[in-house]
Amino acid sequence: MALMVLKTLEAMGPLHGYGIARRIEQISGDRLSLNYGSIYPALLRLEQERAIASEWGMSENNRKAKYYRLTAAGRKQLKQETADWEEASAIVARFLAAKESL
Amino acid sequence: MKALWRIWARVTGLFRKNWRDREMAQEFESHLQMHIDDNIRAGMSPEQARREALVKFGGMEAAKESVRETSRLLWIDTAFRDMRYALRGLRLNPGFATTAVLSLTLGIGASVAIYTVADNLLLRPLPYPDARQLVMLYEMNPHRGFARNVISPANYFDWKSQSSSFSAIGGFFDFHVILGDGKRTEEKDAQAVSGEVLPALQVKPIRGRVFTMQEDKDDAHVAVISYRLWQEWFGCDESVIGRQLQVNSRPFTVIGVLPPDFYFNTRTSDVWLTLGLNPADNLRKTQGRWMWAVARLKSGVSLSHARAEMTGIGQRLEIAYPEFNKGWGVDVVPLRDSFVGQAKTSLMILLGAVTLLLYVACANVANLLLARYSVRRREMAVRGALGAGRGRLIRQLLTESVMLGLAGGIAGVVLACFAVSGLVALAPRDLTRSVQITFDLRIVVFAFLLSLVTSIIFGLAPAIMASRGNVNRGLHEESRTSTGGGTRMRSWLVALEIACSVALMAGAGLLFRTLVGLQNVDPGLDEHNVLTFRVTLPSQRYKEEQKRIDFFQQATEELNQLPGVRSASATSYLPLNGIGAGTGVKILGQPPAKPGEEFVATIRTVLPGYFHTMGIPLKRGRDFNAADDVQSSPHRFIVSEAFVRKYLSGEEPLGKQISAWMNKENPFGEIVGVVGDVSDKTLDSEPAPTVYYIHSHLSYGEMVFVLRAENDALALADPARKVIQGIDSELPVSQIRTMETVVRQTFASQQFSAVLLGGFSLASLLLAAIGVYGVLAYSVTQRTREIGVRIALGAEPLTITRMVVASGARMVMIGAAAGLAAALALSGLMKSLLFGIGARDPLTFIAAPAIFVVVALVAAYVPARRAARVSPMEALRTE
Numbered sequence: 008m009a010l011m012v013l014k015t016l017e018a019m020g021p022l023h024g025y026g027i028a029r030r031i032e033q034i035s036g037d038r039l040s041l042n043y044g045s046i047y048p049a050l051l052r053l054e055q056e057r058a059i060a061s062e063w064g065m066s067e068n069n070r071k072a073k074y075y076r077l078t079a080a081g082r083k084q085l086k087q088e089t090a091d092w093e094e095a096s097a098i099v100a101r102f103l104a105a106k107e108s109l
Numbered sequence: 110m111k112a113l114w115r116i117w118a119r120v121t122g123l124f125r126k127n128w129r130d131r132e133m134a135q136e137f138e139s140h141l142q143m144h145i146d147d148n149i150r151a152g153m154s155p156e157q158a159r160r161e162a163l164v165k166f167g168g169m170e171a172a173k174e175s176v177r178e179t180s181r182l183l184w185i186d187t188a189f190r191d192m193r194y195a196l197r198g199l200r201l202n203p204g205f206a207t208t209a210v211l212s213l214t215l216g217i218g219a220s221v222a223i224y225t226v227a228d229n230l231l232l233r234p235l236p237y238p239d240a241r242q243l244v245m246l247y248e249m250n251p252h253r254g255f256a257r258n259v260i261s262p263a264n265y266f267d268w269k270s271q272s273s274s275f276s277a278i279g280g281f282f283d284f285h286v287i288l289g290d291g292k293r294t295e296e297k298d299a300q301a302v303s304g305e306v307l308p309a310l311q312v313k314p315i316r317g318r319v320f321t322m323q324e325d326k327d328d329a330h331v332a333v334i335s336y337r338l339w340q341e342w343f344g345c346d347e348s349v350i351g352r353q354l355q356v357n358s359r360p361f362t363v364i365g366v367l368p369p370d371f372y373f374n375t376r377t378s379d380v381w382l383t384l385g386l387n388p389a390d391n392l393r394k395t396q397g398r399w400m401w402a403v404a405r406l407k408s409g410v411s412l413s414h415a416r417a418e419m420t421g422i423g424q425r426l427e428i429a430y431p432e433f434n435k436g437w438g439v440d441v442v443p444l445r446d447s448f449v450g451q452a453k454t455s456l457m458i459l460l461g462a463v464t465l466l467l468y469v470a471c472a473n474v475a476n477l478l479l480a481r482y483s484v485r486r487r488e489m490a491v492r493g494a495l496g497a498g499r500g501r502l503i504r505q506l507l508t509e510s511v512m513l514g515l516a517g518g519i520a521g522v523v524l525a526c527f528a529v530s531g532l533v534a535l536a537p538r539d540l541t542r543s544v545q546i547t548f549d550l551r552i553v554v555f556a557f558l559l560s561l562v563t564s565i566i567f568g569l570a571p572a573i574m575a576s577r578g579n580v581n582r583g584l585h586e587e588s589r590t591s592t593g594g595g596t597r598m599r600s601w602l603v604a605l606e607i608a609c610s611v612a613l614m615a616g617a618g619l620l621f622r623t624l625v626g627l628q629n630v631d632p633g634l635d636e637h638n639v640l641t642f643r644v645t646l647p648s649q650r651y652k653e654e655q656k657r658i659d660f661f662q663q664a665t666e667e668l669n670q671l672p673g674v675r676s677a678s679a680t681s682y683l684p685l686n687g688i689g690a691g692t693g694v695k696i697l698g699q700p701p702a703k704p705g706e707e708f709v710a711t712i713r714t715v716l717p718g719y720f721h722t723m724g725i726p727l728k729r730g731r732d733f734n735a736a737d738d739v740q741s742s743p744h745r746f747i748v749s750e751a752f753v754r755k756y757l758s759g760e761e762p763l764g765k766q767i768s769a770w771m772n773k774e775n776p777f778g779e780i781v782g783v784v785g786d787v788s789d790k791t792l793d794s795e796p797a798p799t800v801y802y803i804h805s806h807l808s809y810g811e812m813v814f815v816l817r818a819e820n821d822a823l824a825l826a827d828p829a830r831k832v833i834q835g836i837d838s839e840l841p842v843s844q845i846r847t848m849e850t851v852v853r854q855t856f857a858s859q860q861f862s863a864v865l866l867g868g869f870s871l872a873s874l875l876l877a878a879i880g881v882y883g884v885l886a887y888s889v890t891q892r893t894r895e896i897g898v899r900i901a902l903g904a905e906p907l908t909i910t911r912m913v914v915a916s917g918a919r920m921v922m923i924g925a926a927a928g929l930a931a932a933l934a935l936s937g938l939m940k941s942l943l944f945g946i947g948a949r950d951p952l953t954f955i956a957a958p959a960i961f962v963v964v965a966l967v968a969a970y971v972p973a974r975r976a977a978r979v980s981p982m983e984a985l986r987t988e
Contacts, residue, residue, distance in 0.1 A: 023139070023140070023143070024136065024140055025139075025140045025143045025144055026143075029147075042165070042166065042167025042168075042172075043140065043144070043165050043166045043167065044137075044166045044167040044168065044169065044171070044172030045167060045172065045175070047133070047136070047137075047172055047175075047176050048172070048175045048176050048178075048179045051176055051179045052179055055179070066139075066143060068143075068146055070139055070142050070143055070146070071135075071139055072136075072139045072140075072143065073132075073135075073136045073139070
């Protein structure tokens with residue numbers, strides 16, 4: 008979840024919680040259906056880790072909303088976790104391939 | 110780093126709870142609004158849009174709780190809440206809280222007090238750098254039963270030249286001197302030390318210096334003083350170095366002051382002088398065994414290595430000097446063991462006893478908690494139904510027991526604080542002679558941990574038990590009808606309490622029987638109304654023997670004249686005091702003994718009238734008289750019955766010629782009397798063969814006066830002092846005490862342990878009785894309806910009483926049997942403290958559980974009687 012949030016913020020720029028949840032759902036092609044409420048603990052954790060920062064702002068249709076944006080530390084974390092994830096999935100993929108070739 | 114930021118955020122979150130909650134609510138609200146807007150845009154009705162948004166969001170409260178949980182250190186928060194709740198609960202039930210805290214105070218207080226003493230004596234490092242490397246070197250003669258014996262200076266010098274395990278070996282002995290600075294004269298404890306001793310202990314004088322080896326060799330007139338003496342006599346004057354002190358009327362120069370906390374072997378030494386031994390003297394011919402040795406192991410040398418080396422050296426010396434060393438070996442003992450000595454056994458027993466007491470206290474509180482929780486089962490069920498997890502319930506209950514534990518711990522520390530000073534006052538001399546006992550932060554930390562651990566021990570099982578209830582059953586259950594698993598567990602706890610208490614009581618019983626036995630031992634003298642005090646003549650002014658003889662004769666005569674004095678005399682060493690001189694004895698007409706089997710006797714020198722004054726019976730012949738107490742009289746001796754029994758094997762003792770090796774020349778002399786035996790050390794030790802000299806032939810300058818008073822012995826102390834100082838105004842009178850005190854000291858360690866163990870076992874008896882009562886009273890309340898039915902059906906009150914008592918009797922019996930078995934298994938450890946009875950003394954082992962069973966049955970009878978009086982109508986109406 009943290010990785011998805013960070014990636015979304017990188018791609019979209021500052022965004023509110025609802026927007027992030029929506030976006031994640033869209034990107035996954037609605038294959039990932041999540042409770043929107045569960046995004047907030049994840050956001051808070053990232054904020055506590057100083058990977059993202061938040062401030063209140065106005066939404067496109069003039070609603071007050073809390074906007075989250077990526078910090079420098081967050082960018083670094085994203086790069087790191089992306090690399091980690093790619094490596095991990097590559098390993099798993101190789102395993103699966105190896106099994107088929109047997 | 111990430112983790113640190115997160116913890117920081119959470120800690121700050123603790124203090125911004127409300128603000129956080131508001132902000133979260135706003136955020137969620139805006140989220141929903143945006144979602145609803147989107148949904149409406151997508152064509153839903155406002156109603157539908159709102160519902161869909163809420164569903165998509167998931168559980169609103171769960172999300173909030175999850176965010177909250179992330180936002181702060183949740184457990185601290187809950188802990189505070191639990192504590193408030195627990196406090197409220199305890200306030201509502203003060204009887205329970207008081208009993209529980211008192212039980213714990215008792216258990217923890219006793220444990221902490223005993224632990225403090227044990228910690229000081231057994232665990233804490235001695236106040237010397239690298240104290241582990243320090244050892245005492247003793248001679249020993251297992252064949253004759255001498256362990257940790259004083260050593261011979263001749264052997265000491267051979268050890269020094271032949272051993273390689275030690276970086277230093279030093280000799281010393283404790284004595285006392287008459288110290289004067291021109292203004293005052295007092296008797297002070299002193300230590301004569303060879304040049305190696307203070308450097309081996311690595312003590313740094315705070316002023317001046319310690320002895321050089323040359324000063325030791327020359328026996329120079331220099332002295333090192335204690336911080337205490339510097340304070341009291343010199344007011345911490347910086348110019349003390351170089352000042353003169355009169356030591357036994359000879360001028361000594363002060364060269365150093367030792368630090369305030371320094372002590373060695375005894376804590377009372379105020380003056381250190383040189384030992385001044387000359388290895389060139391033929392010490393095996395002129396001196397026996399009389400001094401001590403301390404040594405520092407070279408780094409890297411183990412105790413066992415040193416011991417092996419010294420054993421070898423001892424064997425070589427035994428072969429080289431058979432007439433002197435036959436049967437004698439060397440023992441190497443760590444310094445701490447030698448300081449603590451016998452006290453170790455007492456302490457280990459007391460540690461065991463307080464542990465048992467603590468168990469009993471814990472079991473008692475666990476018991477109370479179980480009773481309390483069984484009443485609260487419905488509350489637990491409600492909490493469970495409202496979604497509290499089992500772990501959460503257990504934590505809530507444990508918080509309560511930890512608070513009880515801490516309250517008990519705090520009260521316990523206060524109790525222990527007082528108890529420790531009491532203990533030290535009550536403790537036998539040996540226990541505190543060489544080690545200081547202090548109460549400090551370590552102990553407080555220990556007490557804190559102890560109360561935490563105990564509260565978890567007594568709290569966990571009941572908490573698990575209480576939280577186990579099935580929600581449904583708990584809610585439906587009428588509290589009075591069932592006797593569930595809780596009661597069974599409580600019975601086991603009570604049985605455990607009883608087992609521990611019985612074991613304790615058996616131990617206390619053994620010690621009390623020993624004590625009574627010791628008090629009934631005939632000490633061989635009449636210790637009532639006898640005053641004793643010591644007078645030491647300064648050797649410088651009383652160099653001539655005649656002067657010493659005259660002084661003691663005159664003093665005894667004048668003391669005899671004092672009103673209230675029946676008779677007065679003096680001896681070199683009091684009996685039953687643990688000290689004395691021993692030497693070889695020859696009997697005319699008997700072939701010389703083989704090496705190692707020489708006759709050895711304790712030697713005392715006395716003035717006429719000593720036996721009469723002390724109440725030692727004269728069995729044959731006569732006492733010394735005034736005519737014997739002159740230098741020109743022929744040598745005459747009085748011997749003890751043990752001497753006759755052992756060395757004269759039934760022959761007529763009177764008229765036999767013996768010689769005891771005390772002076773340069775030891776002419777044979779006639780035995781003129783035989784007196785009853787008196788032990789040198791303790792009442793339970795076998796009296797040694799004793800030879801009594803008349804003072805004129807062994808004219809010690811240090812004697813102990815004994816006065817038999819008409820009634821109050823201590824009232825004679827002042828008049829007696831005036832008499833002594835009337836003869837010589839500079840003579841201090843010291844160690845004023847009654848013979849009763851001396852005798853009592855000999856069983857001080859048994860008395861100490863017996864009193865403490867007795868106290869512990871009474872406390873645990875009380876706790877166990879409360880336990881029995883509690884369980885039965887509770888079960889009677891629970892079974893009121895059942896009992897009512899029984900009575901309605903015609904059961905006699907007696908039958909009901911019997912039924913309830915019987916249900917209690919089972920746990921009492923099981924507990925008592927287990928306790929008895931444990932006590933039988935453990936009592937062997939106490940063997941060295943016992944006297945006159947075996948470690949499995951049948952009387953004790955029957956009486957201890959019997960007392961217990963009686964008390965427990967009385968405790969059971971009270972609720973049983975209440976049960977028998979249950980009125981059936983009322984009982985059936987209670988539901």
